Amino acid sequence: MRGILSYSSYVPYRRLARSAIAEVLGGAPGKGTRSVASYDEDTTTMGVEAARLALDTAPGGRQPDELWFATATPTYLDKTNATAIHAALRLDSDRPAVDMAGAVRSGVGAFRAALSSTNAVLVVTSDMRTGLPTSADESSGGDGAAAVLVGGDADGPLLASYLGGASATEEFVDRWRAPGDMRSKVWEERFGETAYLPLGERAWNDGLKAAAVTAEQVDRLVVTGTHARAVRGLAGRLGTSKEALVDDLSTTVGNTGTAHPGMLLASALEGARPGQVIAVVVLADGADVLVFRATDAVSSFTPARPVAAQVEAGGSITYGKFLSWRGLLPVEPPRRPEPERISASAAARSEDWKYAFVGSRDRSSGAIHLPPARISMKGDAVDDMEPVPMADIPATVVTFTVDRLVYSPSPPVVFAVLDFDGGGRFACELTDVDADELSIGDRVEMTFRRISSGDGIHNYFWKARPIRIPRS
Amino acid sequence: MASHGIKDKVAIVGMGCTPFREHWHKGTDDLLVDVAQETFASAGVEKADVDAYWLGTAMSGMSGITVARPLKLHDKPVTHVENFCATGSEALRGAAYAVAAGGYDVAMAVGVEKVKDGGYQGLSGAGRAPTDGTGRSLTAAAMFSLVAPAYAKKYGVDEAELKDVLARIAWKNHHNGARNPRAQFRREVAQETICNMPRVAGPLGVYDCAGVADGAAAAIVVRAEDAHRYTDRPLYVKALSLVAGTGSGVIDPEYDFTHFPEVERCAADAYQQAGITDPRRQLAMAEVHDCFTPTELVLMEDLGFAERGTAWKEELAGTFDLDGDLPVNPDGGLKSFGHPIGASGLRMAFEAWLQLRDEAPPERRVATAGERTLALTHNLGGYPGEMVSFVGVVGSELG
Numbered sequence: 001m002r003g004i005l006s007y008s009s010y011v012p013y014r015r016l017a018r019s020a021i022a023e024v025l026g027g028a029p030g031k032g033t034r035s036v037a038s039y040d041e042d043t044t045t046m047g048v049e050a051a052r053l054a055l056d057t058a059p060g061g062r063q064p065d066e067l068w069f070a071t072a073t074p075t076y077l078d079k080t081n082a083t084a085i086h087a088a089l090r091l092d093s094d095r096p097a098v099d100m101a102g103a104v105r106s107g108v109g110a111f112r113a114a115l116s117s118t119n120a121v122l123v124v125t126s127d128m129r130t131g132l133p134t135s136a137d138e139s140s141g142g143d144g145a146a147a148v149l150v151g152g153d154a155d156g157p158l159l160a161s162y163l164g165g166a167s168a169t170e171e172f173v174d175r176w177r178a179p180g181d182m183r184s185k186v187w188e189e190r191f192g193e194t195a196y197l198p199l200g201e202r203a204w205n206d207g208l209k210a211a212a213v214t215a216e217q218v219d220r221l222v223v224t225g226t227h228a229r230a231v232r233g234l235a236g237r238l239g240t241s242k243e244a245l246v247d248d249l250s251t252t253v254g255n256t257g258t259a260h261p262g263m264l265l266a267s268a269l270e271g272a273r274p275g276q277v278i279a280v281v282v283l284a285d286g287a288d289v290l291v292f293r294a295t296d297a298v299s300s301f302t303p304a305r306p307v308a309a310q311v312e313a314g315g316s317i318t319y320g321k322f323l324s325w326r327g328l329l330p331v332e333p334p335r336r337p338e339p340e341r342i343s344a345s346a347a348a349r350s351e352d353w354k355y356a357f358v359g360s361r362d363r364s365s366g367a368i369h370l371p372p373a374r375i376s377m378k379g380d381a382v383d384d385m386e387p388v389p390m391a392d393i394p395a396t397v398v399t400f401t402v403d404r405l406v407y408s409p410s411p412p413v414v415f416a417v418l419d420f421d422g423g424g425r426f427a428c429e430l431t432d433v434d435a436d437e438l439s440i441g442d443r444v445e446m447t448f449r450r451i452s453s454g455d456g457i458h459n460y461f462w463k464a465r466p467i468r469i470p471r472s
Numbered sequence: 473m474a475s476h477g478i479k480d481k482v483a484i485v486g487m488g489c490t491p492f493r494e495h496w497h498k499g500t501d502d503l504l505v506d507v508a509q510e511t512f513a514s515a516g517v518e519k520a521d522v523d524a525y526w527l528g529t530a531m532s533g534m535s536g537i538t539v540a541r542p543l544k545l546h547d548k549p550v551t552h553v554e555n556f557c558a559t560g561s562e563a564l565r566g567a568a569y570a571v572a573a574g575g576y577d578v579a580m581a582v583g584v585e586k587v588k589d590g591g592y593q594g595l596s597g598a599g600r601a602p603t604d605g606t607g608r609s610l611t612a613a614a615m616f617s618l619v620a621p622a623y624a625k626k627y628g629v630d631e632a633e634l635k636d637v638l639a640r641i642a643w644k645n646h647h648n649g650a651r652n653p654r655a656q657f658r659r660e661v662a663q664e665t666i667c668n669m670p671r672v673a674g675p676l677g678v679y680d681c682a683g684v685a686d687g688a689a690a691a692i693v694v695r696a697e698d699a700h701r702y703t704d705r706p707l708y709v710k711a712l713s714l715v716a717g718t719g720s721g722v723i724d725p726e727y728d729f730t731h732f733p734e735v736e737r738c739a740a741d742a743y744q745q746a747g748i749t750d751p752r753r754q755l756a757m758a759e760v761h762d763c764f765t766p767t768e769l770v771l772m773e774d775l776g777f778a779e780r781g782t783a784w785k786e787e788l789a790g791t792f793d794l795d796g797d798l799p800v801n802p803d804g805g806l807k808s809f810g811h812p813i814g815a816s817g818l819r820m821a822f823e824a825w826l827q828l829r830d831e832a833p834p835e836r837r838v839a840t841a842g843e844r845t846l847a848l849t850h851n852l853g854g855y856p857g858e859m860v861s862f863v864g865v866v867g868s869e870l871g
Contacts, residue, residue: 335592342605350604370723371606377720399622399729401674403614405594415610417618417722417729425725427608427857440621451605459605 059156142254146262207289225283477745486515556853560817617674649808685810721857
């Protein structure tokens with residue numbers, strides 16, 4: 001039996017009120033908010049955050065056999081993005097990490113493939129949805145990630161077992177984006193709707209049959225996809241009870257595209273009781289249906305950070321800032337030199353430090369060195385250090401400052417000196433923070449971010465951010 | 473093993489210092505030629521009389537050729553040194569130790585920086601080795617801004633009061649610089665103006681930060697016994713101490729940002745070399761590295777000019793004013809001069825050269841110079857927790 005061993009979503013901190021768009025550009029004010037990735041986040045970093053949380057609750061601290069990363073907004077082409085996630089998670093080098101990138105359907109496709117694999121696969125889905133100002137994609141889209149550890153019952157207790165599913169595929173042009181474009185274009189809405197609805201119904205009926213359940217037996221229904229009208233239309237035709245429909249987070253997070261099936265599945269699992277049937281329907285260049293049954297284990301499972309808590313903990317962002325973060329409203333940069341590209345060989349040498357925030361601890365004095373060192377600052381012992389992973393250790397702000405001069409894609413930089421629980425000091429940038437809300441003594445956690453970019457190479461490393469949701 | 477120092481073995485017999493300015497019309501070569509001519513003349517030597525050169529520059533050139541080419545130094549050993557913002561002092565140290573070792577009769581230390589060709593405000597041109605991208609990219613202002621709140625908290629100084637203290641430091645240095653034709657900023661600035669400037673990093677406003685300038689300074693050193701061949705009033709090198717820190721402050725939870733351990737150790741070594749036991753009363757003056765106002769505050773304690781936790785009161789009491797107990801930065805400091813990295817350390821020594829030889833103009837002459845014969849220069853590079861520190865002592869008398 002295959003199924004879900006662990007899962008988590010990641011919703012970035014910032015929220016754009018849709019009404020803010022109309023305040024600037026006119027039109028009817030939208031309702032609710034959408035999630036916004038920080039200027040230092042991309043689909044890879046959000047994938048890391050979701051994956052870290054999902055592995056927190058993996059049975060027996062189990063490493064996945066494989067890592068699959070799906071996104072419609074890959075940071076790199078040609079170069080695999082999943083390898084940075086692999087490095088951040090410190091997976092063994094014999095665990096493959098591959099991208100399934102380009103189309104929104106890659107996300108649900110990765111789940112399908114993982115469910116038919118024989119390995120324990122960590123499926124990481126992540127997306128940033130962008131459109132031109134005032135577009136539907138801009139306001140209804142969202143940013144976020146979801147990670148689901150898929151495996152067999154031999155790998156640990158399944159939270160939900162996979163009952164079966166189905167798929168329907170056809171070639172038609174409803175939504176498209178050329179590589180390099182920041183916006184997608186869509187065909188006339190009715191065409192897509194008429195193409196999607198029969199595909200959805202066919203896959204639904206086939207999926208229920210494969211899972212040997214009826215529509216009435218579905219307790220929690222997730223319907224999502226790239227065509228909002230078709231999604232709404234299909235949800236009403238599936239024959240499930242109205243109460244079964246899981247909130248699609250459209251009023252709070254927005255549609256996170258490739259990540260959304262995983263995010264809504266996480267949300268569905270968080271409210272599920274043992275024995276309940278959960279169906280996931282995704283409309284994206286066809287239709288995919290996955291049907292699960294929650295097991296007894298679901299009742300004793302506590303997600304590292306529930307979706308609802310993350311939705312709740314958002315902080316606002318102005319529309320202007322949102323546009324500048326998206327590169328749609330270039331703002332005057334600080335008059336300082338832009339960052340140079342990093343050295344590929346130097347970065348490769350320090351993989352554990354740079355990507356996984358692993359320092360070293362001197363065995364004789366216990367002193368923690370961030371970055372790792374060969375000779376101890378206490379007692380001068382030579383080459384007597386052990387690796388000390390610090391990414392998951394909370395820290396306290398010792399002191400901090402606001403740098404209004406230094407180069408940053410989003411000045412000013414808030415910089416803090418941190419003391420980690422159990423020892424170790426590090427000074428680094430804070431993120432997801434407003435300087436006026438920060439105090440000495442505040443609790444922070446490390447988060448994987450894109451520090452800068454130069455020559456098209458993205459410089460990934462760690463920053464700290466306030467702990468707003470306890471990590472269980 | 474010990475740091476023996478070279479007390480009274482070497483003397484400075486000539487010095488030069490260009491005005492520190494935005495020298496839009498002068499390049500590195502011009503600054504070097506200008507300062508070398510002034511310095512040769514000061515010592516009464518020709519360039520051929522100088523046996524060896526130490527060039528300090530952090531970002532205006534590489535190798536000894538940077539000075540050998542513009543000065544047309546024929547077949548001379550020229551050493552290029554760099555030690556962050558203490559580069560100028562490092563050049564002096566190299567030249568003095570070489571003469572003390574007996575390797576050369578006459579050596580020149582010359583420091584230069586052409587900062588203003590970079591196209592950015594502040595210091596930005598320092599070349600960096602390729603990295604893995606995990607290093608800090610903070611400005612120096614932000615790193616030093618961590619000192620002010622830490623100091624205020626540790627010693628129970630009210631934040632507003634500390635702001636007055638820092639403004640008093642800036643006011644003092646601008647007051648002195650206004651009396652120095654070589655300084656870049658020659659206007660006194662009211663404390664109220666200083667306090668009301670927009671913040672650039674943490675609590676620091678624009679006037680809490682040293683300026684940026686182009687400039688050059690140089691010294692000629694000879695064996696002490698030869699000094700009077702060149703001048704009636706040489707300055708004897710009493711101590712030249714340097715400490716390059718381990719950089720552990722930024723990762724050591726025990727470090728509290730209220731002092732600079734590298735400076736404390738460096739000062740202790742320098743005082744031991746020079747035989748100084750009570751710097752506050754033995755020194756006629758001190759030039760210290762006032763890159764930011766909180767830096768000068770803490771240095772007063774690290775250098776032993778004030779007890780721990782009391783420098784802020786001493787600053788308010790005027791202890792370090794021109795007519796105070798121990799005048800600090802009588803030439804106006806980095807605040808008034810700006811900071812051409814390779815030149816600053818030698819610019820500090822130049823003020824000692826003027827003051828101890830009664831050549832400082834009356835309007836900024838230190839009151840202590842008659843009775844005391846020693847001057848200290850302190851030059852640092854890096855950040856709190858990761859710092860290079862230099863302390864030098866020169867004196868107008870042997871012994």
